[in-house]
């Protein structure tokens with residue numbers, strides 16, 4: 514039998530993920546990185562390798578990085594979790610990112626000048642797409658996704674895909690109903 518010890522230090526009352534780290538995308542059951550940091554410190558772990566086989570949004574990596582661990586591996590059954598963790602912990606040149614954003618915007622603005630253009634784009638094969646999106650929203654998302662897909666650098670492309678994923682959810686009928 515183990516004795517149960519209540520340590521209020523681990524309540525983390527009033528703290529949330531976003532109180533210490535930028536919240537790039539909603540993810541369910543996110544661990545507070547502060548918990549991982551305290552546990553690693555308590556165990557005197559400040560180097561070595563970290564494996565999180567259920568990495569979710571990557572909170573354990575934030576804890577590891579904060580405590581000095583440089584080599585980290587993770588996997589998750591959910592591709593969104595893999596994208597989220599990858600984007601959070603991949604270094605990208607700010608100049609390259611800003612340049613890509615400029616090209617992306619310019620191309621998109623040019624494209625929407627002719628409203629027939631959208632009809633030339635391949636449509637995503639989604640069953641019951643009309644249940645989730647209005648025609649106008651589906652058209653706009655199709656155009657944005659087309660220009661994201663044209664980004665050559667895979668790290669920058671992933672960086673753009675993350676807010677796109679949040680946007681898709683936010684502008685679906687599902688989000689407007691709840």
Ligand SMILES: C[S@@+](CC[C@H](N)C(=O)[O-])C[C@H]1O[C@@H](n2cnc3c(N)ncnc32)[C@H](O)[C@@H]1O
Pocket residue numbers: 540541542543544545566567568569570571572573588589590591594
């Ligand atoms: C509670 S979340 C992990 C939270 C993570 N530590 C964080 O802070 O975001 C549990 C994760 O386990 C993943 N998962 C569930 N079953 C799995 C499996 N069989 N293989 C890999 N990942 C799995 C889920 O997709 C989910 O992202």
